[in-house]
Amino acid sequence: AQSVTQLDSQVPVFEEAPVELRCNYSSSVSVYLFWYVQYPNQGLQLLLKYLSGSTLVESINGFEAEFNKSQTSFHLRKPSVHISDTAEYFCAVKRRDSWGKLQFGAGTQVVVTP
Amino acid sequence: GAGVSQSPRYKVAKRGQDVALRCDPISGHVSLFWYQQALGQGPEFLTYFQNEAQLDKSGLPSDRFFAERPEGSVSTLKIQRTQQEDSAVYLCASSLDQGLGAGEQFFGPGTRLTVL
Numbered sequence: 001a002q003s004v005t006q007l008d009s010q011v012p013v014f015e016e017a018p019v020e021l022r023c024n025y026s027s028s029v030s031v032y033l034f035w036y037v038q039y040p041n042q043g044l045q046l047l048l049k050y051l052s053g054s055t056l057v058e059s060i061n062g063f064e065a066e067f068n069k070s071q072t073s074f075h076l077r078k079p080s081v082h083i084s085d086t087a088e089y090f091c092a093v094k095r096r097d098s099w100g101k102l103q104f105g106a107g108t109q110v111v112v113t114p
Numbered sequence: 115g116a117g118v119s120q121s122p123r124y125k126v127a128k129r130g131q132d133v134a135l136r137c138d139p140i141s142g143h144v145s146l147f148w149y150q151q152a153l154g155q156g157p158e159f160l161t162y163f164q165n166e167a168q169l170d171k172s173g174l175p176s177d178r179f180f181a182e183r184p185e186g187s188v189s190t191l192k193i194q195r196t197q198q199e200d201s202a203v204y205l206c207a208s209s210l211d212q213g214l215g216a217g218e219q220f221f222g223p224g225t226r227l228t229v230l
Contacts, residue, residue: 004156006156009154032216034216036221041223042223043117043118043205043221043222043223043224044157044205044207044221045221046218046219049216049218051216090156090157092156094216096216097214098214099145099162099164099169099170099214100145100147100162100209100211100214100215100216100217100219101147101159101162101170101173102147102149102157102159102219103159104156104157104158105156106154106155106156107154107155107156
């Protein structure tokens with residue numbers, strides 16, 4: 001069985017400040033790791049994913065996440081946020097040995113203020 | 115209109131009514147998933163189709179929930195005798211991937227079901 005824990009339910013942050021969203025997971029088998037984002041009144045969108053290889057993965061809009069196997073973490077960071085980054089962010093895992101169902105964390109609401 | 119669409123976007127049902135929620139996946143996508151998202155929670159897996167075959171229904175909470183994808187494209191999630199605890203957003207996702215990889219799942223906007 002797997003579980004995904006997002007340690008912060010809400011993260012307020014000022015524009016141009018850095019942000020880190022924490023995600024820890026547990027699994028008895030090897031998994032793929034994902035971050036999804038849900039902007040207000042929109043569907044979930046894939047932000048980035050870790051499959052294998054380099055433990056640091058980046059998105060096109062400046063986010064990055066680092067896979068840490070020993071700590072079973074996949075924290076998401078951005079060095080300087082914009083107002084438009086206000087959204088809910090979900091960490092998710094998928095077992096490598098089974099069909100594609102994703103298991104999500106409870107989400108972290110990021111509110112960026114000027 | 116290349117994305118996943120769902121209808122209706124909002125549904126209000128009286129307790130005990132049956133409801134049907136529709137999902138139109140991206141054309142050509144083999145895999146289709148249904149998730150349930152309760153208020154303040156992350157999405158929870160309900161069921162998975164590969165083409166018309168329902169390969170995993172382990173997440174359906176009770177036998178009141180039924181899903182189908184008869185022609186391998188459009189899918190319908192049906193809930194019989196709705197209860198208040200069924201109130202949630204129901205999300206549909208599709209993927210070109212046949213399930214064992216890490217292909218991106220594209221999500222629809224969801225149907226918000228409120229049971230009174």
